[in-house]
Amino acid sequence: MLRFVGRKIPSSKGFQSLLINSNNNNNTLSSVCCTPSSLSHNSGVYSKSIFNKPVLLENNSSRNFTSTTVKRAESVEKEIKKDEENVKLTKPSLSVIKKLIEIAKPETKLLATGMACLAVSAAVSLILPIGVGRLVDTLALPPEQATEQLKLIGYGLSGLFAVSAAAVIGRYTAVQTAGQKIQKRLRKRLFDSYMRQDVQFFDNTKTGELVNRLSTDVEVVSETITHTIISGMRSLVEASGGIILLCFLSFKLTGVAVSIFPLLGIGAVVYGRYVKKLSKSYLDELAKSTAFAQERISNIRTVRLFSAEKKEVKNYEDKIEHVFNSGRQLGIARGVFYSAVNFGANMSMIAVLALGGFDVISGALTVGKLTSFLLYSIYVGISFTNLSQVYGDVMKAMGSSERIFELMHQKPLIEVSRDHGKQLDKIIGNIVFNDVTFSYPQRKEVQVLKNFNLNIKPGDVVAIVGMSGSGKSTILSLLSRFYDVDNGLITIDGEDIRGLDATWLRTHIGVVSQEPVLFDMTIEENIRYGIPEGVEVTMEQIIEAAKKANCHEFIMSFPDGYNTRIGEKGMGLSGGQRQRISLCRSILLNPKILALDEATSGKF
Structure with missing residues (x-):
């Protein structure tokens, strides 16, 4: 087994170390030790056998750790400007629409059910103005005839309203279910994409922004695909049906009523594009906050x-x-647009009332038909207003969906799936860093490692000592293939790790980092976390690993023992306890490579 053990070395100069122990004989962790006296206060590479046998220390292994520097303010500003430039908007492409259709396709039956129920309720809504018109005209009939007509119309409308109520229940149930399934599918795919990204992706992207895309943006897209589109279809059906019935009642008045629609259409397109821009800005600012x-x-x-x-x-x-400020601008834009729509609709209604009144006086129209016409005009006006709002909401969702699909189809630089790369039959433990040069992607101007060479053989214990920022943890990151080297080569048993399956490689590396990370689960669940799927681990094995990591005793001191929940990031435990739980997790995994990086790791 190959082990890296790191601890802080007491020194006024602030040197720290990373101890590397190579051993393929499956010895227990208690065999590993590193005391301050065994390490020099000078930066370098050291070797010691756990069995006090001489081991090879390559005197020609050169190293040149350059200390990392703090990024200058100008560099930070450049990155911020670059992020802001990425917010530039593009018109909704057919590819985005196709992807939205693909996301919604599995819910075709539910959405079709919702559409059918919508058609029923929309048909009932279109019948209502005719019924009201008939009621008005019936009032001019003789009392007995009027009474019979009123009863017939009343019963008929009551039955239609009952059918419409049932259709509304069916529509909301089907659409809501479809929407939740789409949200679930989107969130799963997006989270799966997050889990497949390389470390560099997370270095460059804020966690809060990713969470915001996973929650707010997904909900916006889902609502648009389901409720907004269905609502738009209802408005389209009512508007189309209303215009046909308006033409049937009076072609002349219909021309007056729809004269404002071309202006509304142009205004809706302009408004939609502007709202898309504002909505994207609003969501980006929300993600930042x-x-x-x-x-x-x-x-x-x-x-x-x-x-x-x-x-x-x-x-x-x-x-x-x-x-x-972004939300206020969005509200002002909506207020101006809908105010203009309402003003235009009201002016059109006044014109219809005036001309319709003259037609009633001349006998060309009955009062009932004029009433029906006015109701249809209101229906059509409301429907077109809703369609304008739907267009704005769709543009808003386009901005969200573009970012979601960008994240979903982000290609990692280092693949994590098991079908990428070679898997060795076994790891012997020969690790070689050959002329490795590396700079972090965020600060390419600073070389953390330059022409770094290191040869670790099975049975070696090697301590790497250096100032903070000299690259000790970077060595572990490169070995774990969180990043690829800029120049040079890292091999395990003669194999370039860039040709190995990265996921398989990491299953053979156990790490107790400077700041061990635990999850808001029970202690047992945290210890089991690194165990691959399909591998059974007994409670006895967990207890044995806990004893080796010297944490069984304090775990059993808790009322719930191994079933104790430890809170977010394991904050229910002390720093030392978290590190021992992390160490226990690595011991249970029984990796070929075990790294204890600085902090109090050497105390175990």
């Missing part, structure tokens, strides 16, 4: 330690001020 809040809340202990509560509240207030 969410990311900020999530980061501060998750690090509340640091905020509290430096008494920065008021400062962070002020910073968050600045963030949500941008959200407010």
